Amino acid sequence: MDEPRWLDEREERAWRGLMAMQVDLAEFLDRRLRTRSGLSGADYEVLAHLSEAPEGCVRPFVLGRHLRWEKGRLSQHLGRMERRGLVTRDPCPTDQRGAIVAITPRGRGLIEAAAPQHVADAREAVVDHLTPDQLEALAAIGETVRARLAALDERRAEP
Amino acid sequence: MDEPRWLDEREERAWRGLMAMQVDLAEFLDRRLRTRSGLSGADYEVLAHLSEAPEGCVRPFVLGRHLRWEKGRLSQHLGRMERRGLVTRDPCPTDQRGAIVAITPRGRGLIEAAAPQHVADAREAVVDHLTPDQLEALAAIGETVRARLAALDERRAEP
DNA sequence: CCGAGCTGGTTCACACGTCAACCAGTCGCT
DNA sequence: AGCGACTGGTTGACGTGTGAACCAGCTCGG
Numbered sequence: 001m002d003e004p005r006w007l008d009e010r011e012e013r014a015w016r017g018l019m020a021m022q023v024d025l026a027e028f029l030d031r032r033l034r035t036r037s038g039l040s041g042a043d044y045e046v047l048a049h050l051s052e053a054p055e056g057c058v059r060p061f062v063l064g065r066h067l068r069w070e071k072g073r074l075s076q077h078l079g080r081m082e083r084r085g086l087v088t089r090d091p092c093p094t095d096q097r098g099a100i101v102a103i104t105p106r107g108r109g110l111i112e113a114a115a116p117q118h119v120a121d122a123r124e125a126v127v128d129h130l131t132p133d134q135l136e137a138l139a140a141i142g143e144t145v146r147a148r149l150a151a152l153d154e155r156r157a158e159p
Numbered sequence: 160m161d162e163p164r165w166l167d168e169r170e171e172r173a174w175r176g177l178m179a180m181q182v183d184l185a186e187f188l189d190r191r192l193r194t195r196s197g198l199s200g201a202d203y204e205v206l207a208h209l210s211e212a213p214e215g216c217v218r219p220f221v222l223g224r225h226l227r228w229e230k231g232r233l234s235q236h237l238g239r240m241e242r243r244g245l246v247t248r249d250p251c252p253t254d255q256r257g258a259i260v261a262i263t264p265r266g267r268g269l270i271e272a273a274a275p276q277h278v279a280d281a282r283e284a285v286v287d288h289l290t291p292d293q294l295e296a297l298a299a300i301g302e303t304v305r306a307r308l309a310a311l312d313e314r315r316a317e318p
Numbered sequence: 319c320c321g322a323g324c325t326g327g328t329t330c331a332c333a334c335g336t337c338a339a340c341c342a343g344t345c346g347c348t
Numbered sequence: 349a350g351c352g353a354c355t356g357g358t359t360g361a362c363g364t365g366t367g368a369a370c371c372a373g374c375t376c377g378g
Contacts, residue, residue: 004275011286014294017301018285022181024308042364061326073365075328080363097326097373116163126177127170129307130300135173137296141289142176148288149183201334220356232335234358239333256343256356325374334365344355 025125032121037114042077044118047086047111050103057102059092086110184284191280196273201236203277206245206270209262216261218251245269 086107092098245266
């Protein structure tokens with residue numbers, strides 16, 4: 001276990017580049033979203049899902065599965081969004097313990113205004129400045145890494 | 160402004176891949192660090208910088224510049240780290256208003272144990288599973304994106 | 319039909335980040 | 349020397365994420 005195998009120069013550049021890009025990009029996107037639309041990244045994801053759902057309403061646990069959020073987080077975030085009038089929560093008629101979240105007109109208005117802006121941000125920061133080859137490479141890398149992480153997660157789940 | 164220009168399929172794959180990888184990877188690294196070393200990502204970065212400094216001590220504002228953290232954040236985080244005995248804060252002899260942060264033996268022990276683990280995590284999740292070409296591509300992409308973000312930031316700074 | 323266990327949700331305590339206000343010490347200009 | 353601007357740092361309010369405890373309703377085997 002005391003055989004570190006440090007990164008060589010190429011690996012170091014790639015790794016540091018990835019980490020730095022990750023931080024800067026997340027910060028940029030979140031700030032843009034927040035200042036232009038008054039939404040956080042989390043708000044955006046919730047509203048995006050909700051706006052695509054038929055009738056604009058979903059059971060929270062379904063939302064949680066898609067977003068891969070813990071239920072506590074989701075519950076709290078929905079509470080805040082409800083307070084801001086982006087979303088409503090009503091008791092579910094078919095399951096007495098459950099709820100049903102619906103997007104409000106206000107929420108829909110915000111997400112519909114925010115979405116094109118967000119895409120423009122993605123273009124401005126990343127997409128429009130990479131070559132087709134780089135886009136392909138990025139997609140492949142994302143694929144690979146996510147597969148690795150999923151495998152590592154599974155192995156942890158069933159010892 | 161109502162000309163969205165949505166992403167085509169290639170762009171969409173790359174963008175979604177990047178976003179998903181970003182979330183999963185951050186979560187993975189942070190969890191590994193936390194469960195194996197009891198350190199958060201933020202702790203790790205602070206201790207890494209401190210352990211590389213001569214004498215193991217630095218002025219907070221220097222630390223802040225390198226990490227690109229806001230000063231409030233840094234101050235609070237150092238407070239928490241001090242409470243946990245990872246770090247000490249003493250008044251600076253040459254500047255009466257300032258402080259000087261030093262890593263404790265306990266902090267040094269933790270970071271020295273954590274660092275090889277962290278590199279191993281980086282390998283396990285990413286580095287070891289990409290080809291040299293992909294590593295090059297990743298470095299170049301990171302470079303490009305960071306340059307873009309820096310340019311966008313500058314433009315905001317001086318209208 | 320009834321109790322054990324599961325599931326959907328909420329809540330609490332805590333760690334963390336941002337922003338703005340604030341304080342004291344330092345610097346620069348006259 | 350003195351005053352205003354700047355700088356290093358702390359603090360408080362608030363939004364957000366994690367983990368665990370908790371509760372009510374559902375479900376399934378005996």
